[in-house]
Amino acid sequence: MTYCVGMSLNKGLVFMSDTRTNAGVDNVSVFKKMVTWENPGERVITLMTAGNLATTQATISLLEERTKAPEDREPSIMEAPSMFQIARIAGRVLREVIQTNSRSGEEASSSFNATMILGGQIKGSAPRLFLIYPEGNFIEAGGDTPFFQIGEAKYGKPILVRAYDPDMSFEDAVKLLMVSFDSTVKANLSVGLPFDVQVYETDTLKSGTSQRIEADDDYFASISSGWGEALKDAFNSLPNFKFDN
């Protein structure tokens, strides 16, 4: 499993991903699941992936190759005129990788599927955030659904739903994501530190601050322990239940 969140704020976009991949609990590795392409001053594109690691790495490599030799290949994500077109390209590549593996006749104990979150901005347009399905189609974040989760989404969703605010600072958004990731890590062994976090500030057209949160990160430890206490206080602040009879 995996846990990645892409969040749209008024100030820009925030991306956070874990790094744990596993083929069973006895076969665990660390891989970065976030990649950023940029042409400073013109476009910034960030992609996060969840699912079959061979599929997601092949997809990223194919998108990457096309950025380097665009004259030989289909439209590159560095040339496409809009984030919508970039999402179409990424979706098509993802679908092709999955179909190629599925049709190869090889039997697999798990599926070749993968899901991706794509966000970024091209000069002259607003930042956009997409969730791309294994079938290659995709949906876009909006005011009603301002963030996307992929992978193990359920444990960390309630706090996102409750505390998200489009006016948040980047720092508060990262803090919120830390809480969401902490709940997920505590419940699902297949999600683990280190985490990668990156922000994109609207109209800067260059990749923003990024940081790796290591397993021994002091701030994450303070969130993880503090959240337990804070939740208990929150719980105690609610009105008490009384049975009717």
Add this chain to the structure above:
Amino acid sequence: MTYCVGMSLNKGLVFMSDTRTNAGVDNVSVFKKMVTWENPGERVITLMTAGNLATTQATISLLEERTKAPEDREPSIMEAPSMFQIARIAGRVLREVIQTNSRSGEEASSSFNATMILGGQIKGSAPRLFLIYPEGNFIEAGGDTPFFQIGEAKYGKPILVRAYDPDMSFEDAVKLLMVSFDSTVKANLSVGLPFDVQVYETDTLKSGTSQRIEADDDYFASISSGWGEALKDAFNSLPNFKFDN
């Protein structure tokens, strides 16, 4: 889907279940998923079910029939000498119902599976709480895992893990379950009000207070709205994040 929680406290057992069943989002019904058998002064048994409704109703009906005409049938749950034996009986009946349906040759778009939480006490023994799998085998709650969830367990788990305390009062336990159910209801349409809640106080050997939490319940509404604010306050009380660079 469904959401049921059975919780073991020092004071006794607490059970809470939702009532929504669905065969697709366009086919929703209300069914009670909690049943209690008792022989006051001698034994109390509470069962909650999640999964295929035909399977769970058949299982409960078979267990129920056996309690009424035990001389004609296999050991009844009202005659079995221990909660462990009752769990074995319930597990065997569940497995037989599932196997009978599966072997009938009928094709079903969903599986016939179901899972159950069984708890109670027999005079002379301590209260016990079990989670019964579709295969008929089961596990028992203990100090390390003092509660079981069945159905849509993920959204409501983080708060249970954080705020559970074996010394809780029944009222606090119900309040905690209300928060857990609220997070689940907000995220999964297939879990819905009304809820059924019931407590069993150790060594009383009679079914304890029970209550139905209706959709317009004032207390649940206050928890539901208050929890959002309390969570935001809890979130704000945590130390703020700063980027390293």
